[in-house]
Amino acid sequence: MDITEFDHHSPIPGTTVFDGRMAMKGYALNKMCYSFNGAEAREEYLADPEAYMEKFGLNDEQKQACRDKNVLALIAAGGNIYYLAKFAGIYRLDVQDIGAQQTGMTKEDFKEKLRKAGD
């Protein structure tokens, strides 16, 4: 069966609906990110990211997205934002940092965009 048969959702621009299809695709990546709840895991990853990614069985696409710290690529590879937030936390990136990265804006411009939503 083609895996895309699980995609029941009509497209929303700029939005990935994290459903069963994405959950299957990103399982190893998300499991690694879930482990980052623990401080020891975070230290182990930083000491040797390649070995740590191998331990969780990440595929090449997922590994490259981690090396690049590229959030859109991490999402495309099946990453779920709630778990990816823990990956971002390792590098002290907050939700405005990753918002700016995904939208191709500076952090200041991204924060201004958020502020303007209140006007």
Added chain:
Amino acid sequence: MAKILGGLTTSHIPAVGNAIHNGLFDDPYWKPFFDGYPPIRDWLDEHKPDLAINIYNDHGLGFFLDKMPTFAIGAAHEYRNEDEGWGIPQLPPFPGAPEVSWHIIESMVEQEFDITSCQELAVDHGFVVPMQLFWPGAPGNSDMPRSIPISANTVQHPIPTLKRALDFGKALRRAIESYPEDLKVVVLGTGGLSHQLDGERAGFINKEFDQYCMEKIVDDPEALTKISRMELVEKAGAQGTEFLMWMMMRGALGDKVVRRHSNYHIPISNTGAGTMLLECVE
């Protein structure tokens, strides 16, 4: 008999926890947000509830994708906030009420809500931040009631429908009201309002939709059940689906409520932040 006094809603953004930790209450960025809480604290001071049902969504601390409960109810003696990945300060445990938890669990399953019971549950910012906002110093605040966490899945689709969330709340009301001992209960609906953290649409906030939801939830929550889940993602943002917690809370308050207080502010972090106090009418 146990009695529900009212419902409290609040956003539960992690940055709020940091702002509390750093005492930024009068900071120009934070003041319009924190100013939304003293009227609710005054009401809590006056009524002194014995129990807080804290409806939140786990963000990848208590549950992973290996087993993802749609509705989970805490049944522990105490709940700890553990490290979520960024090394936030650890707090002493929040006392639970397991005898009430098991009564609720029995009643919910009797009413055909097949929930997951949790004798251990690490609670994240979704649970902790609201407790700190309503009971400053929590868990060290002597007025802080015991609490029961209820978590609904918004991490992975399929998430519950808005109708199911409201119906869950209605069943929860029957469960609480059938508890034989005298208990004053408040129900917290936490999370939201509109925000999206992921994708090219990151930073999406929808003031008009948030205000529509805050208006309708008071007197006409049934109207909100007409919103489909994909429509909720589209209009509230991918993480704005946390509004389901507000629907669960509202269901537990009965048909008629009085809005005692309301505050809305944009932005806090990436989010439209909504705060409300809804009092139950006899």
